[in-house]
Amino acid sequence: MMNMIQRKTRNPEQTRNDLLDAAYHEILESGFQAASLERILANTSVSKGALYHHFGTKRDLGLAVIEEVIGPQLEERWFTMLAQHDNPISGLYNLIAEKISHADESVIRYGCPLNNLIQEMSPLDESFRQGLQKIIERWVEVVAEALKEGQSAGQVRPDSNPEDIALYIVASIEGCVGLGKNAQSINAYQRCLRQLQVYIQSLAV
Amino acid sequence: MMNMIQRKTRNPEQTRNDLLDAAYHEILESGFQAASLERILANTSVSKGALYHHFGTKRDLGLAVIEEVIGPQLEERWFTMLAQHDNPISGLYNLIAEKISHADESVIRYGCPLNNLIQEMSPLDESFRQGLQKIIERWVEVVAEALKEGQSAGQVRPDSNPEDIALYIVASIEGCVGLGKNAQSINAYQRCLRQLQVYIQSLAV
């Protein structure tokens, strides 16, 4: 076979990561169903053969993006930061504050990758739903755990259910991001999150 | 041409409504991009020719669903009901209570048609975004207006911005529906909305 324009050296790990990264962005921009493998390949200079060597189907690629890109991303940016504060109220408050001040264009334009996939895929594919749900549950659990410790330390009002509140906080965040995205407005995004801050402060004892 | 199996009598309005209704359900189940015209046609016994007589493109059909189905649906179920209460706190509270008790399977499975389309389409098509944003703005406006009147009547705390709170409430609702959908859990859905009720009550003077 002629004209084999191949990569100079083999690097399967790099190839796999390139694919995951390109797939992540393609999915963020177009959604999973409308994500085009051809476009992903064009953005990575990876051949179709290589793609199907690393991932059995488009679906497998999507599931890998959830598990290996979106999950870890949230874990880093959110969960470890929350653990650094010894007061959950100020911890959550500061986390939201950071979201408010770092309102970059990508969030306003494309919203939250996790929420996007939830709305699109969770009714259509049980494996997707479970992969996404695992991340959500972890998120809620981390917030709930912080609130519980805050209750023990007398920082959080004891008359409230940490699990329920954590669930609601996560829901509100996704809601704020979603509305900011549709308004295409940093202002709406910030105003919405600001109210969440007010709510969070009301949890203090 | 032989074998023209046509509808017995013409009824352009009915045909159009049938198409809008079927498209609404198809979009709710699959999203807009993955919505199949063939499937819509199969569910309506309308021919492709008839479809393209009433709607210029698939995009036009989608925009019509937003404007003529989703918009009015929310207007009926929400906006008129809120106007019936003379206290916005109890009005909003009851509206959420109704959502909690009427947690039908469709909401848990498919979520909110408005939010689904926002997350999928608003970054991809400016006309979609504007159509959806019009509905969101109306929603926020109705809630904000009710809160303002409540402030005047001394029912709502005066130290808060009705527009911001209204935005946040709408965002929270969408967030709760979205999480309930991903958890596939009526329980999570209800617990989440229950916290929103608590928040709403905290707005009372």
Next chain:
DNA sequence: GAAGATACCGACCAAACGGTATATTGTCAA
């Protein structure tokens, strides 16, 4: 009742899609 407009029909089309088959090349253990 003829003419013109409106509504509807179904075969067809090009493009894009995810996926497969087969060939080739790099890597590394034996």
Next chain:
DNA sequence: TTGACAATATACCGTTTGGTCGGTATCTTC
């Protein structure tokens, strides 16, 4: 050095997609 296998390349395939087109039936108007 060689044999085996992992990694990569590309041509190709069947299906589905949104959309078009020439034609027909029905309704309205004069």
